[in-house]
Amino acid sequence: MPEAQRGNRRQARLSSDLTILAVIGILLAAALTAGGQAVYQQFYGPSAFVGRYLELLSDGRAADALQIPGVAVDSAVLEQTGLDPTASEALLRHAALAPLDDVEIIGEKQDGDVVTVTADYSAGGVSGTTSFLVVQDGWMGVVPNWRFAASPLAEIDLTLRGADQFSVNGFEIDRRQVSVDGMDAKADDPLPLLVFTPGVYSVTVDTAISSTPGLSVLADSPLARTPVQVQAEPTAEFIKVVQDRVTEFLTACATQEVLQPTACPFGYEVQNRVVSTPKWSIERHPKVSVVPDGEHWAIPATTAVARIQVDIMSLFDGHVDKVTEDVPFRVDGTITILADGSASIMVGSPDADLD
Structure with missing residues (x-):
């Protein structure tokens, strides 16, 4: 083969190799760019x-x-x-x-x-x-x-x-x-x-x-x-405590031997003369519930029954009646939670404080 022809073939082969290398370089650069971008996104x-x-x-x-x-x-x-x-x-x-x-x-x-x-x-x-x-x-x-x-x-x-x-x-x-x-x-x-x-x-x-x-x-x-x-909402334990305190309060009210127990939600009025010491008892205690009231609690009004026994003399003819009478009454109240976590329970009258 003539020397000139062999030279042309070598030149063509070199050109082809350079083209391939250029393509590989471009692909490698693209891969590196993509990889760098992926690393950047993942870590930086x-x-x-x-x-x-x-x-x-x-x-x-x-x-x-x-x-x-x-x-x-x-x-x-x-x-x-x-x-x-x-x-x-x-x-x-x-x-x-x-x-x-x-x-x-x-x-x-x-x-x-x-x-x-x-x-x-x-x-x-x-x-x-x-x-x-x-x-x-x-x-x-x-x-x-x-x-x-x-x-x-x-x-x-x-x-x-x-x-x-x-x-x-x-x-x-x-x-x-x-x-x-x-x-x-x-x-x-x-x-x-x-x-x-x-x-x-x-x-x-x-x-x-x-x-x-x-x-x-x-x-x-x-x-x-x-x-x-x-x-x-109030717990069952809290409601029980309030119920017990209200029961204790009303029971204490019933020990007062007067027609109108002081700071209590029940009493008895007569027009004639009382000739014996009034005796009170609680025949039916209220069933207490507790409801939210702003930042504190309240006892909604509920009914109860007290019983009085007393001798009353008629001012008209002097006749004495032995009176035994049921006295219905209503109980409500407020409950304030104090700073130490205790509860101040007030039943009905503002004077009836059950700290």
């Missing part, structure tokens, strides 16, 4: 940042979650974002977190400097979706740092009547220990409580005086305020 992107926060909540690591940039905020920031600057941080702890499962980042959208990251999850068995706002916060070497542009904390405004002690997800709280008003905290005043989002928060009461079946709230919107109304 805004979705990864939100994912780490949600992972900490899933593991119950509340203290570590608070260290994520942009989570913890001071009272001034709370006020600027519409939350109560005095809100308690009592629920920002491991003991108050419910399980967070099946977390999945489902969306990431950038608008200027702000990235919206959306996640699905199951919080305490309740499915939910929450979006978080994230911005870049400088660099760590060649990879970006991130922070929440808006804190993922939220606020539950709890109005709890009928109890000062309650629990959230099993974590026990006393209203007076977390309220800015301390011992002066009133049941009608909402109690602001900061919480992590997302999360389910179940409020229950289980005391000797009152209880509730539990009310669950899904906090799924960062910086949102959620009002929660909880009315505790």
Whole structure:
């Protein structure tokens, strides 16, 4: 074969090899770019940042979650974002977190400097979706740092009547220990409580005086305020105590040997002359019930029967009658829970105090 022809073939083969190498290079560069992008998304992107926060909540690591940039905020920031600057941080702890499962980042959208990251999850068995706002916060070497542009904390405004002690997800709280008003905290005043989002928060009461079946709230919107109304109901034990005290009170009233026992809900009027010492007894005690009354309790009006025995002389002819008569009466009252947890029971008359 002529030398010129062999040279042309070598040149064609070299050109083909260079083309193949160029294609391989392009494919390799594309693969590296795609791989780098995948690594970035998985470990260094805004979705990864939100994912780490949600992972900490899933593991119950509340203290570590608070260290994520942009989570913890001071009272001034709370006020600027519409939350109560005095809100308690009592629920920002491991003991108050419910399980967070099946977390999945489902969306990431950038608008200027702000990235919206959306996640699905199951919080305490309740499915939910929450979006978080994230911005870049400088660099760590060649990879970006991130922070929440808006804190993922939220606020539950709890109005709890009928109890000062309650629990959230099993974590026990006393209203007076977390309220800015301390011992002066009133049941009608909402109690602001900061919480992590997302999360389910179940409020229950289980005391000797009152209880509730539990009310669950899904906090799924960062910086949102959620009002929660909880009315505790009296326990059977509490109602029995009130019944016993009312029975004791009426029995004591019956020991007064007068027609109108002092500070008692029954009495007897006569137009003639009493010639013997009146004797009282309670023939039928009231069946007491207890109902909520604002931040305290009330005894709804119920009927009872007392019996009087007394000798009465007619002013007209001097005849003496031995009177035995049943006297129906009604009993109601109020119950105030004192600061030490005891109950002050007031039956009917404001003087009838059964501390």
